[in-house]
Amino acid sequence: MSLPDVFLEIDRQAPIKVLIVKLSSLGDVVHTMPAVMDIQAAFPHAQIDWVVERGFAPLAARCAAVQRVIPCELRRWRKAFLKSDTRAQTRAEWQAFKADLQRDAYDVVIDLQGLTKSALVAWLARTTPTGKRVAMANRTDGSGYERPTRWVADVAIPITPHIHAVERGRVLCAKALGYAVPTAVNYGLGQAAGQRKPVVVLVHGTSRADKEWPLSHWYALGQRLKETGLDVVLPHGNEEERLRSEALADMLPGAVVWPRLSLDQLTTEMAQCIGVIGVDSGLSHIAVALDLPHVQIYNFDTAWRTGPEGLRRQISVMDCPTPTVDAVWRAWQQCLQA
Missing domain, CATH: 3.40.50.2000 (Glycogen Phosphorylase B;)
Structure with missing residues (x-):
């Protein structure tokens, strides 16, 4: 039947x-x-x-x-x-x-x-x-x-x-x-008005250790961003993430560690930035919802289920054991060009 x-x-x-x-x-x-x-x-x-x-x-x-x-x-x-x-x-x-x-x-x-x-x-x-x-x-x-x-x-x-x-x-x-699924995807969060800050949010924190990206990769990526005139900000949601953010900021002169912000405040701050690069985490999904240029990093093939889907300004990068800095950088350039 x-x-x-x-x-x-x-x-x-x-x-x-x-x-x-x-x-x-x-x-x-x-x-x-x-x-x-x-x-x-x-x-x-x-x-x-x-x-x-x-x-x-x-x-x-x-x-x-x-x-x-x-x-x-x-x-x-x-x-x-x-x-x-x-x-x-x-x-x-x-x-x-x-x-x-x-x-x-x-x-x-x-x-x-x-x-x-x-x-x-x-x-x-x-x-x-x-x-x-x-x-x-x-x-x-x-x-x-x-x-x-x-x-x-x-x-x-x-x-x-x-x-x-x-x-x-x-x-x-x-x-x-009883309606057809619309072609366009709308998260209902709107977009930031006016000129965005020349700042990239690096979302390194995630709920699972096997989703993390190596600290050395974040450092190399941060250097490339700074060479193009972009600053780096580092959010954190717990003590472990705060320590990692501070370690990265020490390695990247000029990088800013955001204070512990509420989810609402984080969303507001992210909306004003030029883009986000992050691992598979809630903040990365908010970046997609805000329609920011965004690269989402995966260490295993689950991007089909939770990653950016059919969007030009957001790209998922997957490799095992983890994507290279070059692969993430190329994806970032594609997001900016889109």
């Missing part, structure tokens, strides 16, 4: 309410933004709300299509509830979150995460009498998927397994709501 292309019949001009459930991580939140913008383009009168971990709430709120962000702290609450001295406070915070979540009734609740925690949030959300909960029907390559997702969903939509993270969310929303 063939599967339908449209799973829900909704009036395009109706003032519908849509709830997006995508809790974390940073890269996943960024990759969800085009799907949210697609919904707004197809349903201009829709109210689109988003449930997300509190740490990523300021970034989700910057997405032009989002009307209301509902922050949660499931990671912290899970640990805090096990401790007797924080249990009462955690219970109060959980009840406040549920009240915020259930303030509005939604015509469509879309779980774009596919995990038990997101299924729980989707289940707790309040729907209209005809409202539906939508989720993926299956796991896709390189991403997690847990069975409660299908238990909660009123409509479970099959997704082709080998698909880019951005396209996965866009296809799911398009199939659920």
Whole structure:
């Protein structure tokens, strides 16, 4: 039996309410933004709300299509509830979150995460009498998927397994709501106005050691950038990254180590720079969303799933054990020329 292309019949001009459930991580939140913008383009009168971990709430709120962000702290609450001295406070915070979540009734609740925690949030959300909960029907390559997702969903939509993270969310929303996926990709973050600073952000920090690029490579790249008249700035998100940033700044006279900035502040600062070169990390994905010239460095072949896709100003470079400085430099020149 063939599967339908449209799973829900909704009036395009109706003032519908849509709830997006995508809790974390940073890269996943960024990759969800085009799907949210697609919904707004197809349903201009829709109210689109988003449930997300509190740490990523300021970034989700910057997405032009989002009307209301509902922050949660499931990671912290899970640990805090096990401790007797924080249990009462955690219970109060959980009840406040549920009240915020259930303030509005939604015509469509879309779980774009596919995990038990997101299924729980989707289940707790309040729907209209005809409202539906939508989720993926299956796991896709390189991403997690847990069975409660299908238990909660009123409509479970099959997704082709080998698909880019951005396209996965866009296809799911398009199939659920009955519109074609737009050709153009819009993250809803806009672009920096006016002249950008002659500064390149070097994003060396990442959550996994096997994604890192050697310090010697960063030094050689930084030298080349400075020879072309560009300055270098170095962000950091933890103590280890701060020490690496300071070590690089000592090697590259004039390089600036940014202070520890919030995610919102980092996004604002990055938007004013001429471009970004970085490893596979959340900040690199923000660079793509900001439409900055950007080279994304991969030590193994996962760029097809999370890297810049079909964009002229953003290029992924992959090699094993790691890309050379020359390869990254050539890609950077291509980004600037584009």
